[in-house]
Amino acid sequence: MERQKKQNTYTKIISVTSGKGGVGKTNIVCNLAYCFASMGKRVMIMDADLSLGNVSVVMGLFPKYNISQVIYGDRQLKDIIMTDPNGIMVLPASSGVSELSNLSESQKITLMSRFDEFAGVLDGSGQSVDILLIDTGAGISSNVLYFNIAASEIFVVVTPEPTSITDAYALIKVLSMKYSEKYFYIIINNVRSEREAKEVYKHLSLVSDKFLKVTLNYLGHILNDDNISRSVIMQKPALSIFPDSKASECIKKIAYGILSRKDSKTSNGNVQFFLKKLLMSF
Numbered sequence: 001m002e003r004q005k006k007q008n009t010y011t012k013i014i015s016v017t018s019g020k021g022g023v024g025k026t027n028i029v030c031n032l033a034y035c036f037a038s039m040g041k042r043v044m045i046m047d048a049d050l051s052l053g054n055v056s057v058v059m060g061l062f063p064k065y066n067i068s069q070v071i072y073g074d075r076q077l078k079d080i081i082m083t084d085p086n087g088i089m090v091l092p093a094s095s096g097v098s099e100l101s102n103l104s105e106s107q108k109i110t111l112m113s114r115f116d117e118f119a120g121v122l123d124g125s126g127q128s129v130d131i132l133l134i135d136t137g138a139g140i141s142s143n144v145l146y147f148n149i150a151a152s153e154i155f156v157v158v159t160p161e162p163t164s165i166t167d168a169y170a171l172i173k174v175l176s177m178k179y180s181e182k183y184f185y186i187i188i189n190n191v192r193s194e195r196e197a198k199e200v201y202k203h204l205s206l207v208s209d210k211f212l213k214v215t216l217n218y219l220g221h222i223l224n225d226d227n228i229s230r231s232v233i234m235q236k237p238a239l240s241i242f243p244d245s246k247a248s249e250c251i252k253k254i255a256y257g258i259l260s261r262k263d264s265k266t267s268n269g270n271v272q273f274f275l276k277k278l279l280m281s282f
């Protein structure tokens with residue numbers, strides 16, 4: 001029993017990020033979460049996009065509180081975390097992200113102990129989070145960078161637009177040169193064909209190989225599909241309402257790939273360790 005508890009505290013901590021905004025991060029996060037949950041995994045999404053935090057909109061949730069009330073108020077994490085009908089937990093953190101940089105040491109400790117209490121609550125019920133997906137903002141601001149370096153795996157979302165590729169390169173460059181991140185997983189979104197995705201990936205890896213010492217891993221592509229925007233309007237993950245659509249099929253394939261992958265060197269961490277690493281950066 002003890003051993004089982006220990007094993008359960010390991011969490012796959014994935015940041016989903018991009019250089020350019022509007023490339024599909026939030027939809028990818030919510031749909032991957034849905035897919036993992038339907039495979040029996042316990043999933044939490046952290047909405048860390050300071051400028052355009054909208055995980056709850058896509059998930060059809062209406063959070064009353066956010067992480068600020070944990071930092072400054074007397075709320076506990078379990079009060080602010082929302083759970084969707086599929087059991088996906090959503091931590092609405094975005095509105096508190098800018099405040100993370102102003103925290104005193106004692107406030108950081110308070111926040112960390114709130115996470116410890118929360119993990120305790122989960123362990124107490126015999127369940128902990130298997131996968132934490134972090135929806136970061138776009139760009140190379142310190143907020144975005146800190147969430148990425150605290151995560152164990154970084155998924156960079158790119159579309160075929162040249163600006164998206166250039167900005168992804170800029171993000172990878174900063175993360176590798178300034179923060180020694182060497183491994184990046186790439187998702188090519190909004191493509192017309194797999195071939196187009198492979199071309200975008202080739203382009204990105206050519207410049208990265210030439211100028212940076214990084215390893216890029218191709219996770220997969222997602223086809224352009226109007227069902228994505230339809231699902232956003234209906235405030236449900238596309239996978240839940242259009243499970244057989246083109247985009248859903250692609251996302252399922254990516255999700256299976258993520259769970260069956262053996263190559264990840266640091267795929268496991270735990271939520272408390274992640275948070276400590278994050279708060280130390282701020």
Ligand SMILES: Nc1ncnc2c1ncn2[C@@H]1O[C@H](COP(=O)(O)OP(=O)(O)O)[C@@H](O)[C@H]1O
Pocket residue numbers: 018021022023024025026027028052189190191222223224225226228229230232247
């Ligand atoms: N594969 C896709 N096919 C069609 N539209 C997409 C696809 N992925 C994302 N979109 C659309 O792109 C827009 C931005 O997506 P979003 O997930 O909010 O991006 P981000 O979180 O990176 O800002 C949304 O309007 C969404 O409907």
Ligand SMILES: [Mg+2]
Pocket residue numbers: 025026027049052054135
């Ligand atoms: Mg978003």
